[in-house]
Ligand SMILES: Nc1ncnc2c1ncn2[C@@H]1O[C@H](COP(=O)(O)OP(=O)(O)OP(=O)(O)O)[C@@H](O)[C@H]1O
């Protein structure tokens with residue numbers, strides 16, 4: 297079966313007063329029906345711009361887009377605005393980080409969902425209302441027939457985010473794009489809402505693109521993980537493979553910076569040294585090169601995103617033993633990566649031990 301979503305060499309450039317910002321640079325991936333793809337990476341790596349561009353939400357006079365975004369086989373990147381509107385909220389729905397910006401503050405929440413349903417489907421107002429109430433109940437809003445008549449400001453942050461999820465589900469989308477859907481919420485509400493979203497995905501065949509800084513959430517929910525940095529994909533792999541056999545030095549740094557219980561008491565976490573590249577004036581070659589402890593001369597050329605090369609077979613490039621579909625963008629060969637990663641790990645253990653000693 298053809299993938300639900302195919303993104304091919306997506307490029308997004310913003311023309312600003314300061315120059316051209318290459319926010320997304322040759323991003324390709326595919327997503328099958330019902331699968332969960334997590335996109336991770338530091339702030340400014342191009343995650344949101346990628347997500348917004350899927351739905352035509354970065355179109356403007358100052359934006360240059362290239363590549364292809366095929367949803368159900370149809371190219372959306374060059375689709376006319378009315379066709380995009382049909383897809384938005386119909387086939388593809390988006391949940392933003394801040395629900396207040398997506399909800400109309402002067403319209404009752406139920407009416408907003410009813411309206412959204414009726415722009416995509418020919419059904420009566422009362423049928424749309426019934427569906428709205430059922431959706432609000434499904435996402436855990438108590439007394440939905442009453443609450444549907446309230447305004448967004450009468451809801452707590454968590455409840456508003458539930459309303460957004462209900463709105464996203466209102467037209468039975470096949471793809472939900474959730475960009476840090478719970479960042480603005482407290483930890484308990486975060487986990488409740490993610491539980492609900494996860495359950496909704498499992499109950500139906502809706503696919504999910506989940507953008508998050510929460511690696512625990514990625515481990516729990518994602519089928520595949522894409523690591524972005526400086527507008528490019530540096531690693532893309534099935535989630536298990538990414539956690540068990542991460543192959544890009546940037547991914548190691550990212551995983552190392554995740555809080556772990558055994559390190560919590562020291563109150564210090566290893567962070568990634570240096571800062572992300574300027575997308576106005578990115579470094580030549582691999583974008584991670586200036587911060588990478590393992591860079592070498594070849595890294596001034598841009599490495600391709602591909603399966604790692606195994607040097608074992610007498611200089612002949614053959615595929616090493618790694619999970620199928622595990623791609624990364626680094627010139628190091630597979631053996632060297634694994635060896636360096638092992639050394640890196642020892643390194644972090646030493647750091648953790650030193651910190652523990654200091655705190656004791
Ligand atoms: N409309 C715009 N005009 C110019 N530059 C932009 C525009 N939108 C985004 N950018 C730039 O594009 C880059 C990627 O931004 P993006 O919002 O995709 O990052 P992100 O990975 O989502 O980060 P975060 O984790 O902080 O949300 C950033 O350098 C940002 O400043």
Ligand SMILES: [Mg+2]
Nearest residue numbers: 343344345475
């Ligand atoms: Mg973002």
